[in-house]
Amino acid sequence: MTNTLKAPPSDPDTPPPASPLLRFYRSSIGKKLISGFTGLALVTFVLVHMVGNLLLFVGRDAYNAYALLVSNFSLVYYAFELALTAIVLLHAWIGIEIFWRRRQARLQGYSTYQSVGGTSYQTLSSRTMIVTGSVLAVFWVVHLKTFRFGTYYATELGGDTVRDLARLVIETFQSLPYVLGYSVILVLLASHLRHGFWSALQSIGLLDAKLRPLAYGTSAVVGIGIATGFLLLPWAIYLGLVG
Structure with missing residues (x-):
């Protein structure tokens, strides 16, 4: 008779091994990489969005034409919106997990922050x-409600009836409380980018000891530059320079 080897019976209470993708997500390196890549994607989007906003300085028709061009991509446009939403949610969730892990690893907070070398x-x-990230996430929802799903005004553009998004933007920023609140949010955005931009580059392994100081300084320029670019339009509208 031939003896056959049998695998030991599996324990029903033992969970199945995690997939490589799940193990990557759960690892500290995985979380840093995901946070870095999603952060850079969001910085790119914010920069493009800022440039698009500045078209209102050219004129209402130029701004509405830009908005129409973007929305005319139909399925691609909606797919982009879904992808952007997923990136925002993933970036926020990873940020919360990293923050919580650090809190758990440090049972007691430090009264001062000091470099070890x-x-x-x-x-x-x-x-x-x-x-700053939490406040920006809330603002993102409010911003979508105000402009993406806000009042639909119609106007003529090239013989076609299109949405007059320029009118909605101008009416919104004629309110001083909204402009002031928007300004506070952009200060928080500048602060978030001040650390987030260079930290994202560091997380995905693009920085060494020589490049780190340069990226650190560039991060401040990026944060302040983007925030300033966004601030120009609302204050110009409120002061009557754009209308």
Whole structure:
């Protein structure tokens, strides 16, 4: 008789091994890479969005034509919106998980922040990322409600009836409370980008010791530059320079 080897019976209480993708997601390196790539994707979107906003300085027709061009891509446009929503949610969730892991690893908070050697990159921006990120996430919902799903005005453009998004933007930024609130949000955006941009590059392995100081300084320029670009339009509208 031939003896055959039998595998030991599996324990029904033992969970099946996690997939490589899930193990990657759960790892610290995986979370940093996901946070870095999604962060850079969002920085790119915000920069393009800022440039699009500045078209209102050219004129209402130019701004409405840009909005019409974007929306005319139909299925691609909606697919992009879904992808952007997924990226925002994933970036926010990863940020919360990283923050929570750090809190769990440090049972007691530090009263001061001190470098253990070399240049310290600890700033107010880095220590408040979870706060600025949370506020920006809430603002993103409000911003969509105000403009993406806001009042539909119609206007003529090239013989066709299109949405007059320029009118909605101008009416919205004629309100001082909205302009002031928008300005506060953009200060928080500048702070978030101040740390987030160079940290994303660091997370995906694009920085070494020599490039890190340059990226650190560039990050401040990117954050302040994007925030300033967004601030130009609402204040110009409120002051009557665009209308």
